[in-house]
């Protein structure tokens with residue numbers, strides 16, 4: 488099954504700092520860390536492929552249950568409403584909230600389903616020691632869809648919904664919700680057990696006597712590493728021979744793209760915070776609330792922990808992300824390698840926390856789908872909901888377009904002036 492598709496199967500370059508390594512022969516349960524920046528490069532699950540297979544099968548069963556069964560029940564002023572996940576999407580679309588319906592449908596329903604199906608498909612073949620047909624497509628789809636799966640963020644949103652609506656209505660979480668929780672747990676464990684980069688390692692054969700490394704960093708040695716499967720190629724190669732991804736020594740126009748996206752997100756931050764995110768009509772009375780207004784209301788109600796969570800997710804994290812990305816771009820623009828370890832850690836934090844800002848968007852979407860009771864009470868998203876959702880998605884793209892390897896690059900004059908420094912961590 489294994490493929491040997493490049494003259495350099497024995498080498499591996501860290502995707503964060505570009506340091507070259509000899510490809511390790513890992514046993515089950517072992518991971519390989521970058522000796523320069525400490526980044527987790529590749530690993531082998533201690534339970535082999537059986538555990539991720541069982542987890543993804545359980546996640547698929549839970550997903551089907553969560554879709555088919557009712558999710559939440561609302562009682563308000565003698566009116567009752569039961570909402571399932573698909574009916575929430577339909578309801579949002581029917582009430583002209585197309586963008587929110589698309590976010591809920593894609594990020595909470597389709598992304599987890601696609602990642603579960605891709606994982607199951609690949610594992611069915613890999614468990615039999617066979618190369619999966621069309622494996623390039625399915626591995627890439629698995630990498631992409633697991634990035635956009637935001638079901639874990641949605642669980643926090645449900646907690647906020649319960650706290651916000653506790654004085655307005657009686658809310659009952661039904662079987663669909665508990666199946667959804669089980670799906671989130673199984674899929675997170677499956678993701679942790681089988682990162683996409685680790686799947687590719689099954690397909691790469693390295694020789695038992697690896698050749699010595701030609702240099703310390705891939706670019707300096709005239710090599711380029713595939714960011715999807717880790718296979719190292721000559722710098723003249725345009726596409727990865729294993730996974731067909733485009734090869735770039737550094738992401739093209741990385742700083743320009745990150746700058747454009749960060750500026751767009753920064754502009755959207757103002758309408759997202761100044762305009763109402765949610766409009767409630769209760770017995771004819773119209774109440775508009777902004778993000779910060781919602782936080783203050785939660786605080787005044789005495790639900791301090793939820794107020795702090797919403798403040799961090801909706802106000803602090805987006806702003807901190809914009810500042811952090813601007814700082815990282817400034818470091819690269821200055822062209823000097825100062826504190827690259829700390830800057831790399833900062834970049835990883837930005838990557839991890841980004842999606843948690845979607846909490847408020849999902850809260851508004853859930854309340855809007857739940858509370859559509861005609862003249863009695865309705866909740867609709869304000870203009871800020873669209874601006875905020877767009878801002879979060881744009882900052883996710885901004886973090887993705889940034890190339891952390893540039894933090895480790897130096898100007899040619901600096902390269903000659905200093906001996907390269909090395910700090911082993913593994």
Ligand SMILES: [Zn+2]
Pocket residue numbers: 501502503504505506521522523524525526
């Ligand atoms: Zn590294």
Ligand SMILES: [Zn+2]
Pocket residue numbers: 713714715716717718727728729730731732
């Ligand atoms: Zn590749």
